[in-house]
Amino acid sequence: MEFKQVLGRRRTIRFFLPFRPVERAKVQKMLEAARRSSCVGNVNNTRGIVIWKEEASEALIKAITPPLGYQQMQTAPCFILWYHDTDAYEIEKWIQDLNNLADTRRIGTDAEQTKGDIERMLRPVFGATWQQMAVAPLAFMDVGNAVCQALLMAYDEGLGVCLMSSPRLEQVASLLKLPETAIPMCLMAVGYPAESWEAGGQTVKAPFDSLFHEGEYGKPFKQDVAVDEDLKRDGFIQEPAPLAWRDAELKYLEKALGLNSTIIAFPAPPAADEDGGSE
Numbered sequence: 001m002e003f004k005q006v007l008g009r010r011r012t013i014r015f016f017l018p019f020r021p022v023e024r025a026k027v028q029k030m031l032e033a034a035r036r037s038s039c040v041g042n043v044n045n046t047r048g049i050v051i052w053k054e055e056a057s058e059a060l061i062k063a064i065t066p067p068l069g070y071q072q073m074q075t076a077p078c079f080i081l082w083y084h085d086t087d088a089y090e091i092e093k094w095i096q097d098l099n100n101l102a103d104t105r106r107i108g109t110d111a112e113q114t115k116g117d118i119e120r121m122l123r124p125v126f127g128a129t130w131q132q133m134a135v136a137p138l139a140f141m142d143v144g145n146a147v148c149q150a151l152l153m154a155y156d157e158g159l160g161v162c163l164m165s166s167p168r169l170e171q172v173a174s175l176l177k178l179p180e181t182a183i184p185m186c187l188m189a190v191g192y193p194a195e196s197w198e199a200g201g202q203t204v205k206a207p208f209d210s211l212f213h214e215g216e217y218g219k220p221f222k223q224d225v226a227v228d229e230d231l232k233r234d235g236f237i238q239e240p241a242p243l244a245w246r247d248a249e250l251k252y253l254e255k256a257l258g259l260n261s262t263i264i265a266f267p268a269p270p271a272a273d274e275d276g277g278s279e
């Protein structure tokens, strides 16, 4: 698929073919895409644990189940738990990662001078701040970057994914034996879509000029309609949701996959006035 088409086709998939396994090779490609993403100082702080539903314990599946995940948890054959490892920022390792960039001629024009600059100028600053940097917004953004690359690789390989937030992060950390330096971030359901690839149409987003500015805040970056036409031609901008036949597709999916119509994966606590004194 062309790159812009991959971007255009990407939308969250929530119904998967439960009987169709995801090839290990495709998951490897996703992980490889995450590994090769851009990140601060090339510290490689993004980590993932692949969970095959068939092999996972009931306790683990329960622990990774997010509240808004009924359809995904019922149908996806594979999950990836993505986490941030703060240990990637440990000062000696960080300095070594920067030196490696110098040695491989990825930063600076003179390796020895660059390494000297790192030692003299960066080490004192990073030495004083690395623990804060390890939990600063940029560190988490880098996990997002990596997860996004894995996600796009999945779509290019004909798979669909749904990112989900998991509420039982401590349980997940202990069941998966994560190190203490790990901060679990999100769960990704991976599988072959049971939905048509359109999945009801392209997800509708906030208006362009409400999001982006030019020069200063409050001066919207103006869209050129000719650019939108280019992007439509390239398959990046597609028919918006909901397509006319989406309701029929959803009814079909519900029946074919034996699902009910909830989106909630486990019962919410009863509202005070519904409690009726029960436990």
Ligand SMILES: Cc1cc2nc3c(=O)[nH]c(=O)nc-3n(C[C@H](O)[C@H](O)[C@H](O)COP(=O)(O)O)c2cc1C
Binding pocket: 010, 011, 012, 014, 066, 067, 068, 069, 162, 163, 164, 165, 186, 203
């Ligand atoms: C970090 C993150 C957590 C999400 N958590 C959930 C979730 O728990 N359940 C769910 O159904 N969708 C979840 N989503 C999917 C979003 O609802 C979806 O991305 C959003 O509606 C935009 O749709 P699109 O991905 O098709 O563009 C999550 C997405 C992200 C990025």
